[in-house]
Amino acid sequence: MSDRIEGAIQQATAYAHAHREAYLAGFKEFLQIPSISTDPAYQPEVQRAADWVVSEMNRIGLKNCRAIPSQGHPVVYGEWLEAGEDKPTVLVYAHYDVQPVDPLELWQTPPFEPTLRDGRLYARGVVDDKVGVFVNLKAFESIFETAGRLPVNIKIFFEGEEESGSPSMAAFIAQHKELFTADLLLISDGGSRPDQPLIMSSVRGIVDGEVLVSGPRHDLHSGQFGGIVHNPLHLVGKMIAALHDEAGRVQIPGFYDQVRPLPPEQREQLQAMEATASVYLQEMSGVEKFWGVPEYSLLERATAQPTCEVNGIYGGYQGRGSKTIIPASGGFKVTMRLVADQDPVDIARKFSDFINSFAVETLKIKGWTENGSWPAQLLTEGPAIEALQQAFEAVWGKRATLYRQGGSVPVIGMFQRELALPTTTLGYGVGENIHAPNEYLILDHFYRGIDTAIHFFNYVARIK
Amino acid sequence: MSDRIEGAIQQATAYAHAHREAYLAGFKEFLQIPSISTDPAYQPEVQRAADWVVSEMNRIGLKNCRAIPSQGHPVVYGEWLEAGEDKPTVLVYAHYDVQPVDPLELWQTPPFEPTLRDGRLYARGVVDDKVGVFVNLKAFESIFETAGRLPVNIKIFFEGEEESGSPSMAAFIAQHKELFTADLLLISDGGSRPDQPLIMSSVRGIVDGEVLVSGPRHDLHSGQFGGIVHNPLHLVGKMIAALHDEAGRVQIPGFYDQVRPLPPEQREQLQAMEATASVYLQEMSGVEKFWGVPEYSLLERATAQPTCEVNGIYGGYQGRGSKTIIPASGGFKVTMRLVADQDPVDIARKFSDFINSFAVETLKIKGWTENGSWPAQLLTEGPAIEALQQAFEAVWGKRATLYRQGGSVPVIGMFQRELALPTTTLGYGVGENIHAPNEYLILDHFYRGIDTAIHFFNYVARIK
Numbered sequence: 001m002s003d004r005i006e007g008a009i010q011q012a013t014a015y016a017h018a019h020r021e022a023y024l025a026g027f028k029e030f031l032q033i034p035s036i037s038t039d040p041a042y043q044p045e046v047q048r049a050a051d052w053v054v055s056e057m058n059r060i061g062l063k064n065c066r067a068i069p070s071q072g073h074p075v076v077y078g079e080w081l082e083a084g085e086d087k088p089t090v091l092v093y094a095h096y097d098v099q100p101v102d103p104l105e106l107w108q109t110p111p112f113e114p115t116l117r118d119g120r121l122y123a124r125g126v127v128d129d130k131v132g133v134f135v136n137l138k139a140f141e142s143i144f145e146t147a148g149r150l151p152v153n154i155k156i157f158f159e160g161e162e163e164s165g166s167p168s169m170a171a172f173i174a175q176h177k178e179l180f181t182a183d184l185l186l187i188s189d190g191g192s193r194p195d196q197p198l199i200m201s202s203v204r205g206i207v208d209g210e211v212l213v214s215g216p217r218h219d220l221h222s223g224q225f226g227g228i229v230h231n232p233l234h235l236v237g238k239m240i241a242a243l244h245d246e247a248g249r250v251q252i253p254g255f256y257d258q259v260r261p262l263p264p265e266q267r268e269q270l271q272a273m274e275a276t277a278s279v280y281l282q283e284m285s286g287v288e289k290f291w292g293v294p295e296y297s298l299l300e301r302a303t304a305q306p307t308c309e310v311n312g313i314y315g316g317y318q319g320r321g322s323k324t325i326i327p328a329s330g331g332f333k334v335t336m337r338l339v340a341d342q343d344p345v346d347i348a349r350k351f352s353d354f355i356n357s358f359a360v361e362t363l364k365i366k367g368w369t370e371n372g373s374w375p376a377q378l379l380t381e382g383p384a385i386e387a388l389q390q391a392f393e394a395v396w397g398k399r400a401t402l403y404r405q406g407g408s409v410p411v412i413g414m415f416q417r418e419l420a421l422p423t424t425t426l427g428y429g430v431g432e433n434i435h436a437p438n439e440y441l442i443l444d445h446f447y448r449g450i451d452t453a454i455h456f457f458n459y460v461a462r463i464k
Numbered sequence: 465m466s467d468r469i470e471g472a473i474q475q476a477t478a479y480a481h482a483h484r485e486a487y488l489a490g491f492k493e494f495l496q497i498p499s500i501s502t503d504p505a506y507q508p509e510v511q512r513a514a515d516w517v518v519s520e521m522n523r524i525g526l527k528n529c530r531a532i533p534s535q536g537h538p539v540v541y542g543e544w545l546e547a548g549e550d551k552p553t554v555l556v557y558a559h560y561d562v563q564p565v566d567p568l569e570l571w572q573t574p575p576f577e578p579t580l581r582d583g584r585l586y587a588r589g590v591v592d593d594k595v596g597v598f599v600n601l602k603a604f605e606s607i608f609e610t611a612g613r614l615p616v617n618i619k620i621f622f623e624g625e626e627e628s629g630s631p632s633m634a635a636f637i638a639q640h641k642e643l644f645t646a647d648l649l650l651i652s653d654g655g656s657r658p659d660q661p662l663i664m665s666s667v668r669g670i671v672d673g674e675v676l677v678s679g680p681r682h683d684l685h686s687g688q689f690g691g692i693v694h695n696p697l698h699l700v701g702k703m704i705a706a707l708h709d710e711a712g713r714v715q716i717p718g719f720y721d722q723v724r725p726l727p728p729e730q731r732e733q734l735q736a737m738e739a740t741a742s743v744y745l746q747e748m749s750g751v752e753k754f755w756g757v758p759e760y761s762l763l764e765r766a767t768a769q770p771t772c773e774v775n776g777i778y779g780g781y782q783g784r785g786s787k788t789i790i791p792a793s794g795g796f797k798v799t800m801r802l803v804a805d806q807d808p809v810d811i812a813r814k815f816s817d818f819i820n821s822f823a824v825e826t827l828k829i830k831g832w833t834e835n836g837s838w839p840a841q842l843l844t845e846g847p848a849i850e851a852l853q854q855a856f857e858a859v860w861g862k863r864a865t866l867y868r869q870g871g872s873v874p875v876i877g878m879f880q881r882e883l884a885l886p887t888t889t890l891g892y893g894v895g896e897n898i899h900a901p902n903e904y905l906i907l908d909h910f911y912r913g914i915d916t917a918i919h920f921f922n923y924v925a926r927i928k
Contacts, residue, residue, distance in 0.1 A: 038786065039783060100781070106682065164786065216749045218897065221871060221899045223871025224898075226773045227870075228756050233704065234707070237774070241698075281689070286680050291693060302692045309695050310697040313777045317797060320504065335690070362754070
C-alpha cells in the first residue's frame with residue numbers, strides 16, 4: 001500500500017512539475033482580481049473572485065461547487081466524497097479575499113499586477129491567502145489528472161471575508177453546520193519560513209474596536225475657540241495614552257483576568273526559539289530594538305499574551321502645511337488579540353466600559369466593537385500531524401516546527417465551537433509583507449507547496 | 465471743512481450705492497480664484513489672484529501697482545501719495561489668500577462658486593479675507609470717481625500667505641522697510657458682529673508645530689508584531705495626552721513663564737462682555753458646554769491666555785472597516801497661540817524640548833516648528849480710533865467695541881518690530897465659518913463696509 005501511495009505521489013508531482021508554467025499563469029490570473037473584502041466598493045470584485053474559483057473547481061473535477069451567499073461575502077464550497085467511507089473527510093479552509101493596498105505609493109509594482117522579480121512573485125494577497133486557495137486546487141488537479149480520483153474525501157470552504165474579520169462566518173457555519181462535518185479541518189492560511197516548515201499549535205482571538213469623539217458642529221478657528229472649546233483630538237490622545245502603561249501592559253480594567261498562564265514547558269519552548277526568531281522578526285520589521293512587557297519573552301508576548309494595538313488615527317487637517325482649526329471630530333481604530341481563555345464578548349464589553357469611562361460633558365464619545373473571534377488550540381500530535389510531518393520530510397527534507405500563531409484565524413474558533421473539529425494547518429505562504437506594501441511569495445515555494453499538498457493528501461488517507 | 469468732508473462722503477457713498485451690482489459682480493469674480501496659499505499645488509492660483517488685484521488697482525487709479533515677489537507668495541503693492549505732506553499716510557493691509565477647503569463634502573455649494581442664499585454670500589475666503597482687499601478697493605474707487613483724488617496718502621500691502629502663517633513676510637518687510645513707512649497701519653482682516661462693530665486691541669502670536677513618530681520600516685501585521693514592536697501611534701497618543709492637564713492647562717515646561725498677567729481693569733472688561741459673548745460663541749460653534757482652565761473667564765481664555773491646540777492627527781488605516789496593522793508612522797499638527805510677552809522663538813524651543821523629552825530607543829521622533837509670530841498690542845485711543853468711531857457712528861449708528869483678538873495676524877508684529885507703526889483695524893468680515901465649510905459673508909455688510917471705509921478714509925485725513 002505504501003508503494004502504491006508513493007507511486008501515486010510520484011505521478012501527481014511529476015504532472016505538477018510538467019505544468020508549472022500553466023499553473024503559474026492561472027495563479028497570476030487569480031491574483032489580478034482585487035478581492036478586498038473590507039471595503040464595500042470592492043464587493044463586485046470579491047464576488048468575481050468567488051466565481052472565478054468556483055469555475056476553476058468545476059474544471060478540476062470537484063463536485064457541487066458553488067459560491068454560497070452569506071450575510072457578507074460568499075463562501076466557496078465544493079466537495080469530492082467518492083473516496084469511500086473508510087477514508088477520512090478533510091475540510092480544507094483558505095480565504096480568497098485580500099487586505100486593502102494603501103499606502104499605494106509604496107508599492108514598487110501595482111498590487112494587482114502580479115510581478116516576478118528575483119524569484120519573488122509580488123502581488124496583494126499572493127501570500128495571504130490566495131496561495132492557500134490555489135495550491136490546494138493545483139494539488140487536487142495534479143492528483144485527478146494522474147489518479148483519476150482523490151485519496152481522501154474533500155470538502156472545500158474558501159472564505160471571502162477573513163481580512164474584514166469574518167463578520168458573517170459564525171452565523172454561516174451555524175446555519176450550514178451539517179454541510180461541514182468532517183474528520184479534520186485543514187487550515188491553509190499562514191505559512192512557513194523559507195528554511196523551516198511550520199505547523200500552528202494555537203491562534204489568538206481578536207476584537208476590533210473603533211472610537212469616534214465629536215465636539216463642535218463643524219471645524220472651528222483655533223484662534224477664536226482655542227482654550228474654550230474642548231478639542232476632540234485631545235481626548236483621543238488621552239484615550240490612546242491610557243490604553244497602555246509605560247512598559248506596554250494593556251490598562252483596560254480586567255483585560256488580563258481570563259488569561260491562562262502558559263505551562264512552564266511551553267514557555268521554555270518559546271524561550272528556546274527566541275534567538276532564531278528574534279533575528280527573523282528584526283529582518284522582517286526593520287526594527288532595531290523590540291519593545292513590550294518585560295516579564296515575558298519576545299515570543300511569549302507575540303503569541304501567548306494578549307495585545308491591544310492602535311491601527312489608525314484620524315481627525316482634523318492632514319495635508320501639507322498647517323490649518324488652524326479645532327476639528328469637529330477625530331477617532332482611532334484598535335485591534336485586540338486574545339489568548340486562551342479570553343472571551344471576545346467579555347473583552348469587547350471591557351473595551352466599551354473603558355472608553356465610556358472617559359465620558360465628559362464637553363464632548364461626545366461613540367465607541368463600538370465588532371468581529372470578535374475566539375482564541376483556539378490546534379492539534380499538536382496524532383496521525384494528522386504525522387501525515388503532515390511525513391509530507392514535509394519528503395518535500396522539505398525536514399520536519400515542521402509547531403508554533404503559536406500571534407495572528408487570528410476567526411473560523412477556527414467558529415468551527416471548533418460548532419463542530420468540535422480537530423484542526424491543523426498546512427499553510428503555503430512563504431514570503432513577506434503580508435498586510436503591507438510589496439507583499440510577495442517566494443516562487444519556489446509555490447511549486448514546493450503543491451508537492452507538499454500532494455504528499456499530505458495521500459498520507460492523510462491512512463489516518464482513519 | 466467738515467461740510468466739505470461730509471459732501472465728499474455723500475458723493476462717494478452715493479456712487480457706491482449706484483454701482484452695487486457691478487461691485488458685487490467684481491467681488492464674485494475675485495472669489496472664484498482658489499488662492500489657497502498653504503498648498504503648493506495652488507501656487508499658480510495665488511499668483512493669479514495677485515495679478516487680478518494689481519490689474520484692478522491700476523484700473524481704479526492707484527499708482528506703482530505691482531505684485532512684488534517674496535520668498536513665498538507675492539505681496540501686492542500700490543500707492544497714491546498725492547494727498548500732500550500735511551495728510552497722513554495710511555498703510556492698508558489685507559490678505560488675498562484663503563484657507564484650504566476640506567472637508568469639501570460638507571460644503572453646500574462649491575467653495576469657489578460664490579453663491580447667494582438668504583442674503584448671505586457663500587465662498588471660501590469671502591470673509592477671511594478677500595472682503596478686506598475688495599472693500600478697500602471699492603471705497604477708493606468710489607472716492608476717485610467722485611472726488612478725483614483720495615483724502616489721504618495710501619500705501620497698499622495685500623499679503624498672499626497669511627493663511628499659511630506668513631513664512632516669508634518678516635524677511636520681506638525687513639527688506640522693503642522704506643517702502644512701507646507710514647503714519648498708521650490699518651489692518652482689514654477680521655470683522656464685526658452683525659449688530660456691533662469691533663476694533664481689535666490685541667492679537668495673539670502663533671507657533672505651528674508638527675511631530676512625526678516613525679517605527680518599523682513599513683506597516684506590520686498587528687497579529688505578528690503586536691506586543692513586540694513599539695507602535696508609533698501609541699507614542700503619538702502619549703504626547704498629545706501630555707500636552708494638557710485635565711483642566712486644559714498647557715503642560716509644556718515653561719510655557720506660561722512669560723505670560724504678562726492681564727491688568728485688573730481689562731480682566732473686568734472681559735468679564736463684563738462674558739454673557740453676550742458666551743451666547744454668540746455657543747451659536748457659532750454648536751457647543752453646549754465650554755471648556756478650559758477654570759481660573760480664567762471665557763473671554764480671557766479665548767483672547768488673553770495662550771493655547772496649544774492639536775489641529776490634526778494622522779497615521780495608519782483610516783478607511784472603512786478595519787486593517788490589522790502596526791503602522792510605520794504617525795503624527796500630529798499643533799498650533800500654539802501666544803500672548804504678551806511670550807516670544808515665538810522661545811516657545812518653539814520649549815515645544816521642541818517637550819517633544820524630545822519623549823525620546824525612546826524603540827521609535828524615532830521628528831518634531832519641527834515654523835511660522836512663529838509675535839503677539840501685539842494695537843491702538844486703544846487717539847485720533848485714529850476717533851476717526852474709526854465716527855465712521856461707525858455714521859454708518860452703523862453706534863460706536864465700536866474694542867476687543868482682544870484670539871487669532872493671529874502675524875504681520876502686525878512684523879511691522880511693529882521693523883517700523884513701530886501705530887496700528888488699528890477696520891475689518892469688513894461680518895459673517896461666519898471662517899476656516900470651515902460654508903464660509904459666508906452677510907451681503908448687506910459688504911455694502912456697509914464700503915460706506916464705512918469711505919467715511920473712515922475721509923475722517924482720518926484730519927489726524928495729522
